[in-house]
Amino acid sequence: NAGxxxxxxxxVLKTGQSMxxxxxQDMNHEYMSWYRQDPGMGLRLxxxxxxxxxxxxxxVPNGYNVSRSTTEDFPLRLLSAAPSQTxxxxxxxxxxxxxxxxxxxxxxxxxVV
Amino acid sequence: SQKIEQNSEALNIQEGKTATLxxxxxxxSPAYLQWYRQDPGRGPVFxxxxRENEKEKRKERLKVTFDTTLKQSLFHITASQPAxxxxxLCALYYSGYSTLTFGKGTMLLVSP
Numbered sequence: 001n002a003g004x005x006x007x008x009x010x011x012v013l014k015t016g017q018s019m020x021x022x023x024x025q026d027m028n029h030e031y032m033s034w035y036r037q038d039p040g041m042g043l044r045l046x047x048x049x050x051x052x053x054x055x056x057x058x059x060v061p062n063g064y065n066v067s068r069s070t071t072e073d074f075p076l077r078l079l080s081a082a083p084s085q086t087x088x089x090x091x092x093x094x095x096x097x098x099x100x101x102x103x104x105x106x107x108x109x110x111x112v113v
Numbered sequence: 114s115q116k117i118e119q120n121s122e123a124l125n126i127q128e129g130k131t132a133t134l135x136x137x138x139x140x141x142s143p144a145y146l147q148w149y150r151q152d153p154g155r156g157p158v159f160x161x162x163x164r165e166n167e168k169e170k171r172k173e174r175l176k177v178t179f180d181t182t183l184k185q186s187l188f189h190i191t192a193s194q195p196a197x198x199x200x201x202l203c204a205l206y207y208s209g210y211s212t213l214t215f216g217k218g219t220m221l222l223v224s225p
Contacts, residue, residue: 004156033212041217042202042216042217044215045212045214048211048212050211056211090156092156100159100162102213106155
């Protein structure tokens with residue numbers, strides 16, 4: 001069982017570039033979310049989805065887009081990378097909105113120069 | 114907005130002792146509270162969940178308490194081992210919302 005798979009693990013971008021962070025889960029979970037983790041800030045929610053075709057904003061959505069065309073995949077798009085988006089990004093999934101636990105991917109370490 | 118406080122200073126204890134970590138929150142109580150473990154360079158891993166109508170939950174050497182009057186959860190690791198060294202995060206879930214809100218975490222260091 002792969003669980004939640006994030007790619008890439010590491011990425012360096014130049015300011016203004018765009019990219020997509022991939023997230024896939026094989027547990028048939030309805031609920032998926034993206035967090036960023038910065039030193040001293042903890043995990044902050046960027047966007048989340050309660051099912052295919054449904055997404056919503058979290059605490060820090062600016063500069064990011066998401067879509068959920070399938071249950072399995074929940075990509076996060078950086079539209080025009082900025083140094084402030086340097087962070088570690090985690091994708092998580094859970095069985096339902098009110099769930100027992102969230103399963104996290106291994107994270108993507110993104111540096112914007 | 115809801116505020117979650119975990120001790121930002123690392124907790125250093127000796128092997129075999131009980132580690133106690135604290136999670137405090139403001140305003141109204143969550144429907145449930147979760148604890149996660151995070152190792153360096155890895156994603157958080159779920160440990161325990163406790164609901165607002167539960168006072169205590171146990172799993173092997175782990176125990177979580179939930180006091181809605183004090184607005185506090187305590188996370189205990191008994192007979193701690195160096196392998197328990199990690200950062201521990203608490204997360205709160207509120208009915209009517211669709212998100213988990215995480216604290217910043219407390220690092221635990223268990224020395225032999």
